[in-house]
Amino acid sequence: MYDAVIIGAGSAGLMCAARLVSNGVKNFVVLDSNSKPGKKLAVTGNGRCNLTNLELEKDLYYTDDHKLLDSVISRFTVIDTINFFEKTLGLKTVNKDELVYPRELKSSAVIDVLRLYIPLECFVFDSKVTSIRKEDDYFVVEADREYRSSNIVIATGGRSYVNTGSDGSGYKLLASLVPQDCFVPLSPSLVQLKTSDRDLKALTGYRFSCTIRLVCNGDEKACETGELLFTDYGISGICTMQLSRYLESGKNTIVVDFLDKDEDIIRSCIENFPERDTRDALAGVLPGVLTDIVLKRIGVKKLVSNNEIDRFISELHEFGINISGTNGLDNAQVTRGGLKLSSLDENLQNKLIKGLYVCGEVVNVDGPCGGYNLQWAWSSSVIVADQISRSIV
Numbered sequence: 001m002y003d004a005v006i007i008g009a010g011s012a013g014l015m016c017a018a019r020l021v022s023n024g025v026k027n028f029v030v031l032d033s034n035s036k037p038g039k040k041l042a043v044t045g046n047g048r049c050n051l052t053n054l055e056l057e058k059d060l061y062y063t064d065d066h067k068l069l070d071s072v073i074s075r076f077t078v079i080d081t082i083n084f085f086e087k088t089l090g091l092k093t094v095n096k097d098e099l100v101y102p103r104e105l106k107s108s109a110v111i112d113v114l115r116l117y118i119p120l121e122c123f124v125f126d127s128k129v130t131s132i133r134k135e136d137d138y139f140v141v142e143a144d145r146e147y148r149s150s151n152i153v154i155a156t157g158g159r160s161y162v163n164t165g166s167d168g169s170g171y172k173l174l175a176s177l178v179p180q181d182c183f184v185p186l187s188p189s190l191v192q193l194k195t196s197d198r199d200l201k202a203l204t205g206y207r208f209s210c211t212i213r214l215v216c217n218g219d220e221k222a223c224e225t226g227e228l229l230f231t232d233y234g235i236s237g238i239c240t241m242q243l244s245r246y247l248e249s250g251k252n253t254i255v256v257d258f259l260d261k262d263e264d265i266i267r268s269c270i271e272n273f274p275e276r277d278t279r280d281a282l283a284g285v286l287p288g289v290l291t292d293i294v295l296k297r298i299g300v301k302k303l304v305s306n307n308e309i310d311r312f313i314s315e316l317h318e319f320g321i322n323i324s325g326t327n328g329l330d331n332a333q334v335t336r337g338g339l340k341l342s343s344l345d346e347n348l349q350n351k352l353i354k355g356l357y358v359c360g361e362v363v364n365v366d367g368p369c370g371g372y373n374l375q376w377a378w379s380s381s382v383i384v385a386d387q388i389s390r391s392i393v
């Protein structure tokens with residue numbers, strides 16, 4: 001009989017285990033269907049792992065229980081997280097503005113310090129949990145064999161990037177224990193956007209530094225500045241992912257400002273090269289394919305009059321992209337929905353089933369890019385580990 005069985009050796013499961021060790025608890029096991037720990041952690045931040053955010057704004061998370069989310073992150077804060085990584089696990093961190101990374105800018109360093117702090121014998125890999133049942137005052141976990149404990153931690157992640165192991169089976173395990181109304185339906189968050197605008201195909205592979213706004217059913221929802229990448233299905237890049245969080249049903253449009261305050265440069269190029277066609281006149285400031293698309297959209301072949309130049313500039317400021325959908329859960333960085341946070345008590349223990357703890361992305365909490373989702377994994381798993389440690393002393 002173990003003091004705890006942790007299901008999932010991802011961000012939350014590893015941190016939960018490390019915290020148990022630092023609290024002096026060693027009689028636990030971490031099960032994972034993968035053959036090694038932290039497969040999703042390895043791909044975070046483009047392989048650099050954006051650990052957390054020094055200016056984390058809790059209001060930016062989506063959840064069904066903001067009060068509990070606030071309490072969890074206030075009890076194990078961003079600074080607590082950095083201190084734990086630095087002082088307990090021995091990871092050196094660096095900041096790039098408000099974003100915090102391992103000093104080596106390698107996610108493998110984060111996985112290594114967590115993995116090495118946890119005794120090797122506590123891990124069982126290639127062990128997929130297929131069922132959990134409650135017997136008297138303990139749980140029986142079916143995986144490569146049966147495991148028994150009065151404390152179970154579900155840290156199975158969301159349902160995106162399935163090849164990292166988070167295949168959604170954690171929701172099924174939970175659904176066998178708690179009522180169906182404890183779940184919020186799953187949807188993709190932080191995901192690329194698709195468009196049906198055929199004229200944009202020609203822009204595939206182009207990147208722009210620009211400001212983009214999301215307009216849903218006529219109302220502006222959010223605005224981001226950064227790099228916009230055009231792809232064969234639509235648009236990508238961090239600012240696209242950020243805006244994808246605010247999509248609504250109905251008509252969604254991304255409005256791109258390609259120019260910011262640079263409109264004088266367009267006027268001067270047209271004035272300086274009157275003999276050239278517009279594409280060539282603007283060759284030094286805009287890709288020719290974009291010039292062609294914008295000319296077509298405003299129905300002009302060559303910019304000559306001031307009115308035509310004004311309309312061209314205005315289209316570059318307000319370039320609309322009709323959004324037809326997202327690239328789906330499989331390609332999303334984060335899953336929205338899952339087990340309602342409000343079904344858990346202040347220590348993330350199920351309100352009805354004693355000893356059933358849940359942390360990380362399987363819970364209905366998701367944040368923007370910039371270390372928010374890992375911070376939730378760190379804070380929620382530490383709260384769980386501390387409660388388990390208190391309960392077994």
Ligand SMILES: Cc1cc2nc3c(=O)[nH]c(=O)nc-3n(C[C@H](O)[C@H](O)[C@H](O)COP(=O)(O)OP(=O)(O)OC[C@H]3O[C@@H](n4cnc5c(N)ncnc54)[C@H](O)[C@@H]3O)c2cc1C
Nearest residue numbers: 008010011012033044045050129157165360361371373374
């Ligand atoms: C490409 C990408 C980049 C990202 N970059 C960042 C970033 O830079 N910063 C940030 O804050 N967030 C980032 N995220 C989000 C972040 O990685 C996740 O929110 C976080 O890893 C969730 O942690 P978790 O422990 O809940 O789930 P996971 O890390 O997904 O771990 C879940 C584990 O549970 C195991 N498991 C699942 N079901 C079972 C089962 N039935 N039996 C046994 N084991 C099981 C899985 O194999 C997996 O190892 C990124 C995500 C992606 C996809």
